[in-house]
Amino acid sequence: MATAKQLRFVAEYLIDRNGGAAYQRAGFKATGNAAESAACRLLREPEIQKLIEDGEGKLRERVEREQDDVANMLWTIATADANELIQHRRLCCRYCYGKGFRYQRTANERERDHAQWIVEHQDDDDEAPAAVFDEMGGVGYHKLKEPNRDCPECFGEGVPDVYVPDTRHLSDAARTLYAGVKVTKDGIEVKMHARDAALVKFGEHLGMFRQVHDHKHSGAVGVAEIGDSIAPDQKERVAKEMLRAAGYVIDD
Incomplete structure (x- = not known):
């Protein structure tokens, strides 16, 4: 032993x-x-x-x-689906589902506006015609509804909305893509790992790509896809032509 x-x-x-x-x-x-x-x-x-x-x-x-x-x-x-980290949505506008396509309130907004209306009209002259509270387009506004195609206000396009989900509840895939947030003077920037770079590295891992070097510079300047149907003595030439077409200058 x-x-x-x-x-x-x-x-x-x-x-x-x-x-x-x-x-x-x-x-x-x-x-x-x-x-x-x-x-x-x-x-x-x-x-x-x-x-x-x-x-x-x-x-x-x-x-x-x-x-x-x-x-x-x-x-x-x-x-991974980037929509799990940040979404740009088109949501219904205030007029999309209002009665007669008029401005629509939520229930709480209606109660608030009605209470303010009562305060403003409680000293009205009793001999004057009774004022009537304007219900506008009624209640029931819900911002997450899809835009109404027949809406004459937004023409069915809705209004833009940016939504950042709670990152504590991400899926495993989205959690891997997620790289944190950055607070800027303009708001919150959601950071992600580079998806295109990850895909190229995955392809290289499987042997799908090869690197072609520009001898005027250090390191690889691009990645070209080379199929098995191309003869070995042609692969370098084809790779260089692909990179030239992409705008790189390659020495022969």
């Missing part, structure tokens, strides 16, 4: 595959060539080899799992 130091040696060896350094980091006293020789002897032992093989298998599983997690997150960001 492997000792604690031998187990530590295996763990250290899996980090950088440097036997001598792993031997010293594991706490053994030998250094230099002596450590290298001792590490070689350990690495020839069947039990140590089995431990390294098992460790490499677990490492591969962890890497694959992490790659899948990253790919799933990128796909979620790229396909």
